[in-house]
Amino acid sequence: MKKMQFICLSTLFLFLLSISAQVVNDKYKQADKFRQLDENLRTPNAYRTASGAPGHKYWQQRADYVINVEIDDENQRLIGSEKIAYTNHSPDTLNYIWVQLDNNIFAPNSDAVLTETSGGLQGEIPFALMRRTLARQKFDGSVKITSVKDAFDLPMEYHIVKTMMRIDLKSPLKHGETVSFSISWHYQINDSRLVGGRTSYEYFKEDGNYIYEIAHWYPRMAAYTDVHGWQHKQFLGRGEFTLEFGDFLVRITAPDDHVVASTGVLQNAQEVLTEKQRQRLKEAKTAKKPVFIVTPEEAKLNEKKKPKGKKTWVFKAENVRDFAFATSRKFIWDAQGHNVQGNHVMAMSYYPNEGEPLWSRYSTHSIIHTLNVYSRYTFKYPYPVAISVNGPVFGMEYPMICFNGPRPEKDGTYSKRTKYALISVIIHEVGHNYFPMIVNSDERRWTWMDEGLNTFLQYLSEQEWEDNYPSRRGEPNDITSYMASSAQVPIMTHSDSALQFGPNAYSKPATALNILRETVMGRKLFDKAFKEYSQRWMFKHPTPEDFFRTMEDASGIDLDWFWRGWFYSTDHTDISIEDVRLYNVNTMNPEIEKKLLREKRDSAPETLSKKRNKNLTKRANLYPELKDFYNSYDPLDVTSKELKGFEKFFGGLTEEERKLIETKYNFYSVKFKNIGGLVMPVILQINYSDKTSQELRIPAEIWRYNSEVVSKMIITEKEITSLVLDPRLETADTDLHNNHYPRRIRESRFKLFKRKRPKNPMQVKAEAEKKKAEKKESKGE
Amino acid sequence: MKKLVVILFLCSTFLFAHRYHFTISEVEWNSQNKCLEVGLRVDSFELESVLSKIYGKKIDLEKTKDVDKILHLYLQKRFLVKTPQRKPCSIVWIGKEISRGQLWLYFEVPVKEPLEGLIISNSVLFEAATFEANSSHTPVNIMNIRYKQHKLSLYFTKDKAQRILSFAKK
Numbered sequence: 001m002k003k004m005q006f007i008c009l010s011t012l013f014l015f016l017l018s019i020s021a022q023v024v025n026d027k028y029k030q031a032d033k034f035r036q037l038d039e040n041l042r043t044p045n046a047y048r049t050a051s052g053a054p055g056h057k058y059w060q061q062r063a064d065y066v067i068n069v070e071i072d073d074e075n076q077r078l079i080g081s082e083k084i085a086y087t088n089h090s091p092d093t094l095n096y097i098w099v100q101l102d103n104n105i106f107a108p109n110s111d112a113v114l115t116e117t118s119g120g121l122q123g124e125i126p127f128a129l130m131r132r133t134l135a136r137q138k139f140d141g142s143v144k145i146t147s148v149k150d151a152f153d154l155p156m157e158y159h160i161v162k163t164m165m166r167i168d169l170k171s172p173l174k175h176g177e178t179v180s181f182s183i184s185w186h187y188q189i190n191d192s193r194l195v196g197g198r199t200s201y202e203y204f205k206e207d208g209n210y211i212y213e214i215a216h217w218y219p220r221m222a223a224y225t226d227v228h229g230w231q232h233k234q235f236l237g238r239g240e241f242t243l244e245f246g247d248f249l250v251r252i253t254a255p256d257d258h259v260v261a262s263t264g265v266l267q268n269a270q271e272v273l274t275e276k277q278r279q280r281l282k283e284a285k286t287a288k289k290p291v292f293i294v295t296p297e298e299a300k301l302n303e304k305k306k307p308k309g310k311k312t313w314v315f316k317a318e319n320v321r322d323f324a325f326a327t328s329r330k331f332i333w334d335a336q337g338h339n340v341q342g343n344h345v346m347a348m349s350y351y352p353n354e355g356e357p358l359w360s361r362y363s364t365h366s367i368i369h370t371l372n373v374y375s376r377y378t379f380k381y382p383y384p385v386a387i388s389v390n391g392p393v394f395g396m397e398y399p400m401i402c403f404n405g406p407r408p409e410k411d412g413t414y415s416k417r418t419k420y421a422l423i424s425v426i427i428h429e430v431g432h433n434y435f436p437m438i439v440n441s442d443e444r445r446w447t448w449m450d451e452g453l454n455t456f457l458q459y460l461s462e463q464e465w466e467d468n469y470p471s472r473r474g475e476p477n478d479i480t481s482y483m484a485s486s487a488q489v490p491i492m493t494h495s496d497s498a499l500q501f502g503p504n505a506y507s508k509p510a511t512a513l514n515i516l517r518e519t520v521m522g523r524k525l526f527d528k529a530f531k532e533y534s535q536r537w538m539f540k541h542p543t544p545e546d547f548f549r550t551m552e553d554a555s556g557i558d559l560d561w562f563w564r565g566w567f568y569s570t571d572h573t574d575i576s577i578e579d580v581r582l583y584n585v586n587t588m589n590p591e592i593e594k595k596l597l598r599e600k601r602d603s604a605p606e607t608l609s610k611k612r613n614k615n616l617t618k619r620a621n622l623y624p625e626l627k628d629f630y631n632s633y634d635p636l637d638v639t640s641k642e643l644k645g646f647e648k649f650f651g652g653l654t655e656e657e658r659k660l661i662e663t664k665y666n667f668y669s670v671k672f673k674n675i676g677g678l679v680m681p682v683i684l685q686i687n688y689s690d691k692t693s694q695e696l697r698i699p700a701e702i703w704r705y706n707s708e709v710v711s712k713m714i715i716t717e718k719e720i721t722s723l724v725l726d727p728r729l730e731t732a733d734t735d736l737h738n739n740h741y742p743r744r745i746r747e748s749r750f751k752l753f754k755r756k757r758p759k760n761p762m763q764v765k766a767e768a769e770k771k772k773a774e775k776k777e778s779k780g781e
Numbered sequence: 782m783k784k785l786v787v788i789l790f791l792c793s794t795f796l797f798a799h800r801y802h803f804t805i806s807e808v809e810w811n812s813q814n815k816c817l818e819v820g821l822r823v824d825s826f827e828l829e830s831v832l833s834k835i836y837g838k839k840i841d842l843e844k845t846k847d848v849d850k851i852l853h854l855y856l857q858k859r860f861l862v863k864t865p866q867r868k869p870c871s872i873v874w875i876g877k878e879i880s881r882g883q884l885w886l887y888f889e890v891p892v893k894e895p896l897e898g899l900i901i902s903n904s905v906l907f908e909a910a911t912f913e914a915n916s917s918h919t920p921v922n923i924m925n926i927r928y929k930q931h932k933l934s935l936y937f938t939k940d941k942a943q944r945i946l947s948f949a950k951k
Contacts, residue, residue, distance in 0.1 A: 129834070129908050415843055417825055417882050470881040481805045481822070485923040487936030499936075500803050500921045748809050748927075750818040753878055753887050 052549025063221035070253040102216035106141030135194035163235040192392030202392035211328040239444035239495030255307035262325035264317030285337035324398035351390035366426035378534035397432030452509025476732035483572035484734040529554035574676030576738035583667035685727040825884040865898035902943040
């Protein structure tokens, strides 16, 4: 009996909320949130190991290109011919190969156009929208293939399947063999004003010039992998791409007054650049800040030029999975050499005068900053150049080069929004060099694998740009509305089916990684594992399981619950403090315990009736003989029998037990309820009556037996005055009002705004007039 | 601006391969003032681009004169609340706020209880997808509603732009 030393004395507080339970397990009635992911992940094999690394038999294909391309500035056409050398490293024998023709998305009857749904605008369509819709249906920017020939210049059989083309090989391509073939084509380039895309031209009415940003412009070898075979899923406009690595030699012919920016390193500077430009480039290599190769003034003069002929720029790029370029006579060009962990990189920006003064101030700086930060978290940037171009495309990435849209106003002023939009988009697009240009995940299948990881690193880079950088994605608190909403599919949803693309493939995975780093794993473990993943899979094709497995493998932390909750489900974080109870130690000493009980009894409020009845004449007072033993008996008086009993009990205790019983500990039992369904660490700030506070960080595994309700005992000599769950907003908890004990009133953003609402213009005017009048008065005196 | 008809494009179109095409609105019932209090979050650049196209001139959320009026008008076209008897409710403009590139629009919609059966349609920014990307982004507007003890989350897509409020337990 002496073991029963804890007896509940008082239940102090109790809160209840409505219940929303998930039922999965028939008998236990709970979802198994900690179930291992084994049945969701692909079985490991010799190509991909269970630890998430490439296996000892890992292989990938290779495609090398020699391309001649011309931009017809008169008709905005692209004419190209290429020779592809495709090497089969797979153990399989291939009878045909697949080539991507992504530009066929610009066919008037492309799947992208045909599958677009309408509705929602309810009868009122802006004229501009109408025009654009019509243009989209009429414009034909599809690829016109003029020939497909083998190494002996003989025609090959091919079949175009919308945005894909199958080329039938004359003899099977065995393991280790290379097949060479050539393709010629041309197409009409799309006008960004009417048909947008990841590639387009922009026309400048004022000076009659064009900027071309050219991407998915040549027939590209589709990826062939151990997990999916040919990646020849149609391009519907969203799931971008994955391709094979290889070397490129590209000759770009353009009007002779154009400046060409491109993936790769310029091979014939002698022929295409002036001596002055070459001299400036040389200076830029070691400069401490960006140096103009083409100055704004020179670019302005170029705008008025007419070309005398054509020029061919030759670029070479090694070990890239794609190739893009931009060309215009409007380009200003600046450059700065930079050492990234021992690799000398030329960071360069190309932009028209319309981009000034924003671009010369921020673009090249943003490139260098990105290379520094990303390389620290992943691997050394391996390429010789990194380029940012301003043109019609708002933000799109290719190896070594990216297209970024933000510009200042016509008068050269710009808002804070535009400034940070520019820096952010450059960081993001340059950052894509790492994911997916080098860590070659398949964006046509999984957008989050590059967009999520890249947006996460973008957030880290932004926060290293300046204090309080206005990052739009990364902080857990920014995704709570989305997380609580119903319009959701899991992150592990195919690129072309993901609802709410931005939050689904960018914000949520980026924020999940940030939470993983800050709250679940800690920076050291996370950074090590993330770097391990990046280095294992650089220049290779990773899949989601390779990422999930590596993050666990390198950190030693079981993260299946995290992947399951954040990546495979649409659960959200909403943990509530349901109930707090206080327990004290019963000393068993009647002199102490009965005194406590008496204090409690005496402090109970006098009821209204009791109070009013007090002055009534009582019969027992009129007739004292009615009073007996029970009128003076108080059950809370200590009897000698009880005292003796206690002495006997106390005497039987060991020294240690006596000490325990005399402690002044408070035992608080805090009950947490998981309303959102997502199991997450419980982070509790405990505030005491002596104004001190303490943070208790409990791992998510607290939910492993019961993922709906758990209680935690807090033992303290102090008195708790309040509790705050997730005080630093690190878990994306969607409802903060139940994170407080005692509960707090939730204030909506609307109410907060209304309280601090700025005065309306009439009020401002009235106030100004009042001030003016006062001024006059004072002058008059 | 009785009709959303426009003559010209003047500014160039930026395609953001990574644009959101979606809005989030937080809606709460104010039992004292008998109105829905709405805070609607939208990408400021996207809305600027859509409005600029509708008006045929550059609309700058921070500079354009009477931009609040333009926003209010746009909301009246794209954020519709009707009584169960299909009587349209007015939208009372409260104000706007720009934070980290996001625009927050605040407005009130006076409605009578019960809210059950209220018809809401929200097609804010639905033009953007057609304007900007090659039909690759499906616009989705989400709306989280608090009404007394109820929490309700709705979404609006091109194919499902209208919703009827129902708080009945399923």
